[in-house]
Amino acid sequence: EAGVTQSPTHLIKTRGQQATLRCSPISGHTSVYWYQQALGLGLQFLLWYDEGEERNRGNFPPRFSGRQFPNYSSELNVNALELEDSALYLCASSSGTSDEQYFGPGTRLTVT
Amino acid sequence: GENVEQHPSTLSVQEGDSAVIKCTYSDSASNYFPWYKQELGKRPQLIIDIRSNVGEKKDQRIAVTLNKTAKHFSLHITETQPEDSAVYFCAASWRGSQGNLIFGKGTKLSVKP
Numbered sequence: 001e002a003g004v005t006q007s008p009t010h011l012i013k014t015r016g017q018q019a020t021l022r023c024s025p026i027s028g029h030t031s032v033y034w035y036q037q038a039l040g041l042g043l044q045f046l047l048w049y050d051e052g053e054e055r056n057r058g059n060f061p062p063r064f065s066g067r068q069f070p071n072y073s074s075e076l077n078v079n080a081l082e083l084e085d086s087a088l089y090l091c092a093s094s095s096g097t098s099d100e101q102y103f104g105p106g107t108r109l110t111v112t
Numbered sequence: 113g114e115n116v117e118q119h120p121s122t123l124s125v126q127e128g129d130s131a132v133i134k135c136t137y138s139d140s141a142s143n144y145f146p147w148y149k150q151e152l153g154k155r156p157q158l159i160i161d162i163r164s165n166v167g168e169k170k171d172q173r174i175a176v177t178l179n180k181t182a183k184h185f186s187l188h189i190t191e192t193q194p195e196d197s198a199v200y201f202c203a204a205s206w207r208g209s210q211g212n213l214i215f216g217k218g219t220k221l222s223v224k225p
Contacts, residue, residue, distance in 0.1 A: 031211065033211075033212055033213070035213075035215075041217070042201065042215050042216065042217040042218050043156070043201065043203075043213075043215040044215070045212040045213065045214065045215075048211050048212045050211070055211060056211060056212055058212070090155065090156070092213075094211075099144040099146075099161070099163075099205060100146070100158060100161065101146070101158070101213060102158065103148075103155040103156045103157075104155060105154070105155045106155060
């Protein structure tokens with residue numbers, strides 16, 4: 001089966017701009033999670049979507065937002081980009097009946 | 113909220129030796145504890161997990177133990193090989209109103225041939 005996919009692989013933006021990152025979950029998975037992996041900080045939880053609704057969000061400002069589409073794919077939007085937003089953004093998916101989360105390859109966002 | 117501490121941050125072993133990574137968690141309601149392996153430039157891969165109703169789980173050379181009373185869990189890798197070199201992350205999740213994983217900061221394991 002195809003794994004979690006993310007696009008783009010790399011994204012370079014200027015401070016103040018907006019970034020849009022995309023994620024397609026494993027077929028049959030309804031939950032999508034977004035995590036930020038900044039250098040030296042491990043993986044930090046951003047957002048959780050399930051069945052089209054936001055279920056939980058981590059300790060990030062409101063300029064981090066997203067949505068989940070009817071086909072369960074998801075989009076992460078980051079507004080008013082700051083230099084410290086530079087990181088690897090990872091998406092994970094899980095089925096509605098399992099705790100196991102499977103990660104995509106990530107999008108490397110660089111803010112200059 | 114949940115907090116996960118992971119130790120050590122770096123671990124170097126000789127090929128064939130065992131490696132142990134330890135994590136503690138703060139929320140007694142946490143009930144799912146996965147371990148991920150992340151090789152350089154690659155995605156985190158789920159290698160083993162344990163649920164709160166189980167004390168130990170093994171899969172070939174890797175095993176995980178859970179002590180609910182002490183709120184800690186450990187990853188054990190036996191007969192280490194150079195390809196085990198990677199960053200390992202532990203995590204905890206409280207299914208229900210959260211679902212998301214809270215990760216430890218990672219352990220960089222180096223296996224020297």
